[in-house]
Amino acid sequence: MPVQLLKIMKEQSEAPLPNHMQKEDLKHLQEGCDHTNKYIQGIVVLSYPLTKLRDGTDFFKIVLQGLDDLCSRINSINILIYGKMAEDCAKILRHGDTFIVAGFKVIKSPTASEDGRHGCHLEVSEEAGSAIYVSSIAPKYVYTPLNQLKDGTIVNLYGVVKFFKPPYVSKGTDYCSVVTLVDPSNVKLTCTLFNGNPDCLPKIYKVGDIVRFHRIKIREYNGQMQGITSGGFASLTFDGTVGAPVVPRTSSKMYTFMDEEHKTIEELRVWAASNISISGPAAKLSAVQPMLFFDLTCQLVGKAKVDGSSFLLKVWDGTKCPYPTWRVPVEAKDLEGEKVLLHQLRNLTVDILVYDNHVQLAKSLKIGSFLRIYSIHTKQASADNEDVSRIEFHLHGGTCYGRGIGVLPENNPDVKELQAFLRSVDLADSQNMESMSSVEFNSISSDFTDFESDLERFQRLPVTVLTDHQDLNNTELKTIMNSTAPQQYRIRAKLRTYKPQKLHQSVKLHCSKCNSLQEVPDGEEFNLILQRSAVIAPNPELHNTLWYDSVMWTTQDEKQRNIAIHFVKHDEMLQRPENTLLMIEGGTLKEIWKLTKRFKCVIPVRSTEDDLELLDLSAPFLLQGNVKYYGCKQCSAPKPIKNLSSIAAEQEPSWEPTEIAQVLGIELLQYVFIMKFTLVDGTGAVNAYLFDYEKFFQIPASEILTNSFLQEKMQMTMNMLCPPGRKLDDLPWLECFIKSYNVRDAMKHRVCYQIFDTTVAEDVV
DNA sequence: TTAGGTTTAG
Numbered sequence: 001m002p003v004q005l006l007k008i009m010k011e012q013s014e015a016p017l018p019n020h021m022q023k024e025d026l027k028h029l030q031e032g033c034d035h036t037n038k039y040i041q042g043i044v045v046l047s048y049p050l051t052k053l054r055d056g057t058d059f060f061k062i063v064l065q066g067l068d069d070l071c072s073r074i075n076s077i078n079i080l081i082y083g084k085m086a087e088d089c090a091k092i093l094r095h096g097d098t099f100i101v102a103g104f105k106v107i108k109s110p111t112a113s114e115d116g117r118h119g120c121h122l123e124v125s126e127e128a129g130s131a132i133y134v135s136s137i138a139p140k141y142v143y144t145p146l147n148q149l150k151d152g153t154i155v156n157l158y159g160v161v162k163f164f165k166p167p168y169v170s171k172g173t174d175y176c177s178v179v180t181l182v183d184p185s186n187v188k189l190t191c192t193l194f195n196g197n198p199d200c201l202p203k204i205y206k207v208g209d210i211v212r213f214h215r216i217k218i219r220e221y222n223g224q225m226q227g228i229t230s231g232g233f234a235s236l237t238f239d240g241t242v243g244a245p246v247v248p249r250t251s252s253k254m255y256t257f258m259d260e261e262h263k264t265i266e267e268l269r270v271w272a273a274s275n276i277s278i279s280g281p282a283a284k285l286s287a288v289q290p291m292l293f294f295d296l297t298c299q300l301v302g303k304a305k306v307d308g309s310s311f312l313l314k315v316w317d318g319t320k321c322p323y324p325t326w327r328v329p330v331e332a333k334d335l336e337g338e339k340v341l342l343h344q345l346r347n348l349t350v351d352i353l354v355y356d357n358h359v360q361l362a363k364s365l366k367i368g369s370f371l372r373i374y375s376i377h378t379k380q381a382s383a384d385n386e387d388v389s390r391i392e393f394h395l396h397g398g399t400c401y402g403r404g405i406g407v408l409p410e411n412n413p414d415v416k417e418l419q420a421f422l423r424s425v426d427l428a429d430s431q432n433m434e435s436m437s438s439v440e441f442n443s444i445s446s447d448f449t450d451f452e453s454d455l456e457r458f459q460r461l462p463v464t465v466l467t468d469h470q471d472l473n474n475t476e477l478k479t480i481m482n483s484t485a486p487q488q489y490r491i492r493a494k495l496r497t498y499k500p501q502k503l504h505q506s507v508k509l510h511c512s513k514c515n516s517l518q519e520v521p522d523g524e525e526f527n528l529i530l531q532r533s534a535v536i537a538p539n540p541e542l543h544n545t546l547w548y549d550s551v552m553w554t555t556q557d558e559k560q561r562n563i564a565i566h567f568v569k570h571d572e573m574l575q576r577p578e579n580t581l582l583m584i585e586g587g588t589l590k591e592i593w594k595l596t597k598r599f600k601c602v603i604p605v606r607s608t609e610d611d612l613e614l615l616d617l618s619a620p621f622l623l624q625g626n627v628k629y630y631g632c633k634q635c636s637a638p639k640p641i642k643n644l645s646s647i648a649a650e651q652e653p654s655w656e657p658t659e660i661a662q663v664l665g666i667e668l669l670q671y672v673f674i675m676k677f678t679l680v681d682g683t684g685a686v687n688a689y690l691f692d693y694e695k696f697f698q699i700p701a702s703e704i705l706t707n708s709f710l711q712e713k714m715q716m717t718m719n720m721l722c723p724p725g726r727k728l729d730d731l732p733w734l735e736c737f738i739k740s741y742n743v744r745d746a747m748k749h750r751v752c753y754q755i756f757d758t759t760v761a762e763d764v765v
Numbered sequence: 766t767t768a769g770g771t772t773t774a775g
Contacts, residue, residue, distance in 0.1 A: 163770055172767025180770065192768050221769060228769090293772065310775070355775065375772065396773040403772065 021102060026066040026077055029120050031108050039102035040122065042066050045076065050090035053082075060086035063117065064099055077118035078109060082125040085132065091232065098135035103128060141214065143264070147185035151220040154230055158264055159183050160240060160272040161209045163190075165399045166374060166406035167198035169360050177201040178399070181211065181227075184271050186556050191216060191227030193235075201235070203249035205372060205408060208240035208278040210268050212248075212261070239413070240278075242269040242598065243567070243577040270551045270565060273598055274591040285350060286319035290380035290391055293401065296373050297414050299422065300365055301349050302337030304330040309397075311362040313352045315371065316345050317418065318425045325350050326381070326390040337367050348425070352376060354405070356397025361405055370415045375403040462735040463721055463764045466490065467695070468757040469737060477684035485740035485751040493679035494731040495722040500675070503714055507701055509669035511632035517674065520705060521618060521630070527589045529619040530604065538564035538585045539607035547645035548583070561586050565595075566605075566612070570648040581644070581655050583612060596623045601655045605641065612641045614664065621666055622657055626706035629657045631666035639665035671702035677755065679734070688738050688753040696759055720764045734758075 024038035042064035050060050060081040079101065081089050093099070104122040112119045124130040144155040159181025170176040175198040180190045191213070195201050202211050217230035236248035246265050283294040302314035312328045314337065328351045335342070342349070352373065354362045365371065377396060382389040395403060408415045472490040480489050500506055508517045543550035548566040555561045566583040569575070581601040584592060595602050602623045605612040614621050617636060620628035631638075643663040647653045661668035675690040694700045697714055704710050721734065736758045743752050 165768095165770070170767040174767055176767060178768070178770060190770065194767060224769095226769065307775095353775080355773085377773065379773090394773070394775075396775080398772075399768090400770070400772045402770075 026075060026118060029077070029106055029118065029122075031106050031120055033106070035104065035106060039100055040064070040066075040077075040104065041098065041100045042077070044093055044097045044099050047090075047093055050086060057082055058084070058086040058090075060090045062089070062093065062099070078111070078115070078121040079104075080121055080123050081132075082123065083127065085124060085126050085130065089132065089134075091234075093134065100133040100135075101130060103130040143212075145185045146181065146183045146187040146189045146225075149187075149189065149218045149225045151218060151225070153218050154215050155218055156212070156214045157181070157183075157189075157216065157227075158210065158212050158268060159189065160268055160276055161204050161207055161211060162188065162276060163207065163402060164202075164204045165402045166204070166372075166404040167201045168399055168404050169357055170194065175201060177204075179204060179211065182276070183268070184275075184553070184556065189225055189227055193227075193229045193233070195229065195233075197251070199251040203237045203251075203409075205406060205412060205414070206240075206278065208272055208276050210238045210240045210265055210272070212236040212238075238265050240269055240272050240276075241577050242266070242273050243575050243580050244269075244413070267551065267553075271553065274563075274587070274594050277594075284319045285317050285321045285348075288321055288323075288378050288391065290323070290378055293375045293377055296352075296371075296376055297408070297418055298371055298373065299418065300337075300367055300369050300371055301345055302335055302342050303362065303365060303367065304328075304335040305363075306330060306353065309359065310353050310355050311359040313354060313362055313365070313371075313373075314342065314349045315352060315373070316349045316422070318348065318422045320348055321350055321391065323380075323391045324388055326392045327351055328353055350393055352393040352395060354395040357399070358395055358397065358403075358405060365405070365407065370408045370410065370412070370418065372406045372408055372414075373404075374406065375401045461761070462492070462733045463761050464734040464736060464758050465761050466735055466737060466757060467759055472737075477679065477681045477686055479683075480686060480738075480740065480753075481684045483740070485742045488737060488739045491679065491681065491736050491738060492733055493681040493736065494728065495734055496678045496680045496685070496728065496731070498675055498677050498718065498722060503711065503718065504705060506673045506675045507705055508672055508674050509630055510672045511635055511667060511669050513635040513667050514632065516632070516634065517672075518669070520671070523589060526619050526628070529616050530587065530589060530592070533604070533606040533615050534561055534586045534588075536585075536606050537562050539609070542607055542610075542612055545642075547642065547648055561588075563587055563591070564607075568644060568648050570650070570653050579653075579655075581648070581653075581660075583641070585612070592623060596625065600624065601660070603641075603644075603660075614638055614641070614666075617666075621664065622660055624655070624657060625703075627657075627671075627702045629661070630669045631661065632669050635667035637665045639663065671700070671704075673697065673701045673704075679736070679738075680728070686738070686753050688736070688755050690755045692755075696755070698760065717760055717764060721760070 020037050021039050022037060024035060024040055026040065044062050045065045046063035048061040050058060053059050062079050063076055064079050065076045101122065101124055104124050105128060106120045107123055109117065109119055109121040124132065141156045144157050146157065146159060149155065160183065161179060162182045163180040165178040167175040167177045174194040174196050177193045178190065179193060179202060180188055182188050193201050204211065212235065213227070214234040215230055215232040216227045219226050219228060236250050238246060238248060246262050283296065288294065296317065298315035298317040300313060300315055304312040306312050306328060312330055373395060377394045379392045379394060380389045381392055469490065474492050475489040477491060477493060507520055509520055510517050538552055543552065543564065548568045550564055550566045552562060552564040555563065564585040568581040577598050578600055580599050581603065582595065582599050583603045583605045584595065585605055585607060587604065592602055592604060603621065604615050604619060606615060617631045617633045621631050622629040646663060647655065647659060658668055670693060673690060673692045677688050677690055679686055679688055690696060692701065697717055699710050699714055704714060722731065737756050738753045739756055740751050740753050743750050
């Protein structure tokens with residue numbers, strides 16, 4: 001019997017046992033018979049105090065009464081439970097509970113003649129592979145909100161993790177973990193938890209996780225309430241992500257967890273989504289900067305002792321640190337880990353030196369395990385014998401800011417993602433990258449006397465390339481200026497100047513139906529529309545339909561806003577937040593932004609009497625990632641919101657903005673760069689418009705306004721195309737296609753030009 | 766007992 005799980009179910013008549021398991025009647029129990037695929041079911045009618053056997057094993061005895069044949073003499077039986085199971089059962093079993101056991105040993109009962117019970121008793125233990133299921137009639141736990149805690153009480157509570165220190169070796173005899181919780185009462189509680197076994201402390205992996213503590217003692221300390229472990233303390237930890245499976249993390253094999261508690265977790269998740277900032281200092285090695293603290297999720301490749309107060313961990317996360325990194329010198333014999341792997345990954349692993357209180361835990365880590373190392377410090381330093389500075393990674397002593405090491409289990413979603421990424425890493429590639437970007441390469445290259453400067457390179461090669469029509473010959477600008485429109489030309493010219501100089505002003509919204517262009521609305525207008533629509537209370541009659549689940553709550557601030565979130569259901573085995581579309585009523589701009597970080601799509605809506613509807617089209621009708629999608633006021637004819645359910649019904653809805661717009665009757669406005677390039681070639685000059693969604697700059701116009709990295713990239717590209725402060729002779733050449741077209745109005749006629757099928761050269765961006 | 770969040774200084 002491989003199952004060792006003990007669980008409480010409520011109002012569940014069928015035990016979650018495999019189909020091949022059969023219920024055994026007490027009267028058929030006999031010593032020596034095969035009971036491998038049988039289970040016994042009964043009611044707990046008596047239990048004895050938990051005791052220890054001479055060898056220290058926990059021992060717990062109960063009496064079970066069979067449900068059938070109540071008059072039979074052998075209707076009750078002694079169950080002897082050993083070890084961890086004994087301890088767990090003693091904690092939660094109550095008289096009257098329904099008890100199911102499988103994987104038991106049937107032994108002749110030495111006390112049958114005295115107690116008049118069954119001639120055999122059952123022996124049950126984890127070691128024997130027993131499984132126990134308990135259906136409890138009893139304990140209904142009461143959970144205290146954090147703003148109602150009183151000094152000297154022992155309580156049960158739920159909270160969202162706002163801060164935590166992963167279990168570390170305390171100066172006493174136990175492991176310690178410090179956890180700060182918050183809940184919708186907006187009160188914080190810092191708990192100090194001790195246990196000799198770190199596995200018995202809450203398995204918290206990140207801020208935002210949700211915990212349930214049972215029997216935590218509340219004390220006043222420095223004028224504030226504080227939680228501390230008391231006898232019988234138990235915890236469950238849950239992923240705090242809305243939509244993630246509600247699976248408790250716990251070391252206990254026995255816990256109560258019912259539908260009601262399931263609901264509590266879901267509600268806390270939704271609350272936390274808009275109230276807890278989880279943007280922690282996590283980083284990939286490729287993104288580290290000198291002089292910062294960050295959390296790293298990684299795999300342990302090697303470890304070595306260094307000296308009494310420090311210990312070396314060699315880890316990787318599949319990405320490459322952009323700076324030269326330090327190597328901590330250790331004796332080859334002291335380095336643990338697969339030699340071949342250590343060599344293969346030598347350009348991707350980094351050395352992390354851990355100090356003091358972290359050494360003991362670091363020593364115990366298994367090679368290959370997945371770790372989250374919290375608050376690693378990066379420091380730039382140059383050794384005496386080197387002229388380059390290298391990045392050092394330190395995990396300093398102490399536990400400030402949650403500094404420490406956590407081991408993540410393989411079923412952790414972040415680990416799964418990391419594993420998939422590590423599998424995709426091409427080691428050959430990383431080794432080439434290393435040789436190309438290494439300090440050594442630079443020093444060799446600089447010895448080349450004919451090493452070309454950027455300027456020379458750009459004077460020789462065009463900085464833009466054509467994506468089509470390669471057969472066309474170049475036409476001089478003078479010829480173009482003297483020709484009639486419309487025509488298409490290939491040109492070679494220099495970019496003398498461009499407008500707008502402030503690049504963010506080049507982004508507009510374009511309607512491809514009516515061909516109108518408009519400015520991108522600023523956040524303020526959106527904010528006002530949200531404030532106006534927050535006045536309309538969510539209509540509860542529109543909640544929880546066939547195609548969405550709704551959650552509603554009232555904010556704790558003085559405004560007491562009602563917020564409703566409707567999660568659109570779709571037909572997936574497991575609905576993940578990153579694939580989920582939600583609609584929100586009554587949220588603020590900030591709350592909506594926070595939701596977009598976690599969910600695939602957010603649609604702001606308001607209630608009418610009989611349906612949800614989109615807000616004014618001056619507001620975005622959809623937010624996805626960093627992008628706000630708008631509809632054309634002229635061309636849109638909004639349709640009922642329930643049309644979304646047709647997309648939700650797809651196997652794996654991709655939630656494409658174009659598709660969402662279509663079913664909602666919205667004519668989607670597209671983000672576009674509009675710029676005017678003044679091009680010259682020595683024979684003439686033309687002003688050509690650039691009208692580009694993404695192709696020219698290889699930057700989506702939709703993302704530039706919210707992404708400073710892309711803004712920098714675009715500015716750098718323009719500086720390459722048109723380096724500021726250069727003479728005309730020193731400007732690089734552009735190869736472009738332009739087309740001429742006629743623009744006529746009542747007063748005059750003119751010829752305009754537009755750039756097309758042209759992109760910035762790959763090595764420029 | 767231990768720690769009681771708010772960065773080491775190697």
